Amino acid sequence: MRRNSMAQSIKQLAGLPTASGGLARLVANRVLDAGIHLEPLLSRGGLSLDQINDPELRIDSRRQMAFLEVVAEALNEKCLGFSLAAEFDCRDLGLLYYVMASSDTLGGALKRASHYSRITNEAIVLEYREALEPSLRLNYSGIPRHTDRQQIEFCVGAIVRVCRLLSSRQFLPQRVSLMHSRSEEILGFPRLLGDNIEFGADADEIVLPDGSAKWPLANADQRLSKILLKVCEDTLNVRTITSGAFRIMVENAIAPLLPHGQAHAHVIAKKLGVSERTLLRRLAEEGATFIEVLQQLKASLASRYLADDYMPISRVAWLLGFEDASSFSHACRRWTGKSPRELRRFDRAVA
Numbered sequence: 001m002r003r004n005s006m007a008q009s010i011k012q013l014a015g016l017p018t019a020s021g022g023l024a025r026l027v028a029n030r031v032l033d034a035g036i037h038l039e040p041l042l043s044r045g046g047l048s049l050d051q052i053n054d055p056e057l058r059i060d061s062r063r064q065m066a067f068l069e070v071v072a073e074a075l076n077e078k079c080l081g082f083s084l085a086a087e088f089d090c091r092d093l094g095l096l097y098y099v100m101a102s103s104d105t106l107g108g109a110l111k112r113a114s115h116y117s118r119i120t121n122e123a124i125v126l127e128y129r130e131a132l133e134p135s136l137r138l139n140y141s142g143i144p145r146h147t148d149r150q151q152i153e154f155c156v157g158a159i160v161r162v163c164r165l166l167s168s169r170q171f172l173p174q175r176v177s178l179m180h181s182r183s184e185e186i187l188g189f190p191r192l193l194g195d196n197i198e199f200g201a202d203a204d205e206i207v208l209p210d211g212s213a214k215w216p217l218a219n220a221d222q223r224l225s226k227i228l229l230k231v232c233e234d235t236l237n238v239r240t241i242t243s244g245a246f247r248i249m250v251e252n253a254i255a256p257l258l259p260h261g262q263a264h265a266h267v268i269a270k271k272l273g274v275s276e277r278t279l280l281r282r283l284a285e286e287g288a289t290f291i292e293v294l295q296q297l298k299a300s301l302a303s304r305y306l307a308d309d310y311m312p313i314s315r316v317a318w319l320l321g322f323e324d325a326s327s328f329s330h331a332c333r334r335w336t337g338k339s340p341r342e343l344r345r346f347d348r349a350v351a
Contacts, residue, residue, distance in 0.1 A: 017123035017142035021051065021059035022092055023154060026084055027071050028052045034075055044070045061123035062143050068150035079189070081150035085157025086192060090165055096120045097162065099232050102225040106167050107213025110136055113159070116232045124155060133174055134213040138204040144248050145204075146255045146301055149180045152204055159206060160192055167215045173208055177201035179256055181319055183310040200319060202256040246282045250290070251297050258298070258321040265290045299335040302328075306344045313340045 024047065031038050039049055045067030051057050072080035091097055096119055100109040107130060114128035114136070127137040138155060140148070156176060164170055172194035181200040189197055253271045257263040268290075269279040283290055298320050305316040317328035325340075332340050 017061040017121075018058040019061045019064050019121040019123065020094065020119070021055070021057065021064065022094070022120070023084070023151065024059055024064040024067050025052055025055070026088055026092070027068055027080070030075070030080075030084065031071055036074060041070050041074055042067065061121055064121075065123075065143065065148050065151045068154070069148075072150050079153065081152070081154035082157045082189060082192075085154045085161060088158070090158070090162050093120060093158070093162070095228070095232060095235065099225070099228040100162065101166055101217065101219045102221045102228055103166075103217055104220045104222075105213060105217060106163060106208075106215040107134055109163070109166055109217060110134065110213070112229075112232075116236065119232065119235050121155075124152075130213060132210055133207050135205055135207045138206075140252055142245070142248060145179060145252045146297065146304070149182075152178065152180070156204070156206060157192055163208070163212075166217045166219070167212070168218050169215065171209050171212070173206050174210075175207045177203055177205045179204050181305065181311070181315075183308050183315075200259065245286060247286050247288055247293060250279070250283065250293055254294060254297055255301070258301075259319050261321050263294060263321060295335070298331070302332060302335070302340070303343070306340055309344065313344075316340065 028038055028042070031041060038052075042048060042052065046063040047059065047067055051059055068081060072078065077083060096113065096116055099112050099116060103109040103112055107128075110128045111130075114126040117124060117126040123141055123143040125139045125141050127139060129135045129137065136159060138152065145152075156178065160173060172192075173196075174194075175196040175198065176193045177198045179201055249272060250268060253268045254263045257267065265279060266276045269276040272279065274282075280290060283293065301320060302316060305311055305319060306313075313328070314325045317323075317325045320328060320331075322328040322331065329339050332338060332343060336343060
């Protein structure tokens with residue numbers, strides 16, 4: 001019976017970016033520890049209790065991300081993802097942690113994280129950049145980046161913690177950038193990430209200290225390394241990884257360009273490595289136009305930003321690429337029939 005259930009789950013998830021589900025299960029434990037009924041929150045995130053209880057089942061990455069956002073709201077933990085990253089057992093990352101730990105140097109571990117991170121979460125593609133100040137960039141595949149905040153903060157915090165643990169050095173990154181915006185105080189971030197944190201950036205990236213790529217790892221083991229590398233390669237070959245719908249790729253390319261007023265079709269096409277004509281054609285094949293994608297993305301982001309009572313409307317307007325608050329207000333009325341202030345009051349009343 002269980003084998004049939006697993007086969008059905010694999011069939012349903014084929015072609016979708018999935019995650020091992022460890023983060024969703026970590027969040028579920030936080031809910032249970034708080035004495036809150038778990039199933040309604042799972043349902044709102046599109047997950048089931050059976051998925052959480054079976055550690056062998058992979059989970060739709062988008063649903064895991066949604067579940068984190070639901071729980072953060074239910075627990076009133078604005079920085080739930082970072083809080084989880086600061087306290088979880090890094091070994092719970094499983095195969096990815098151990099293949100990193102068996103490397104000779106921190107740079108080698110980060111290269112392996114870049115290559116094998118899809119084992120843990122296919123939606124987040126790590127890109128290691130070797131330099132005097134090595135960096136790790138986090139790119140989203142198959143999931144709209146603008147809908148996430150908690151998962152990416154967990155990932156950034158977890159990466160820094162793993163690097164500290166493997167190198168036996170309590171260092172702080174040179175700088176950290178995150179694409180989403182925050183207005184509330186983030187007292188927990190500087191303790192792990194330092195003070196040089198930029199929100200509303202063009203990319204999600206961690207820049208590590210000078211020369212850190214050459215730091216030796218305490219648990220380097222060449223024999224174990226060979227075994228784990230083979231296991232990782234075999235694991236990657238089990239699934240065919242998809243990059244996701246073209247529209248999502250376009251949305252992820254647009255979002256960081258909005259504040260700079262550069263979200264134009266020809267700019268996005270160049271960023272994606274296609275001609276503008278190809279961009280428009282591929283969107284049309286998915287039943288969308290570039291203007292529709294742009295406006296719907298702006299409307300979606302506006303709703304998320306306005307839910308933050310501490311974010312000034314003028315800043316929301318800037319983040320969405322409007323020249324002033326008045327232009328943003330006109331757009332809001334066109335999208336929803338309400339002004340930004342009316343939307344904010346409505347959301348508060350519904351909550």
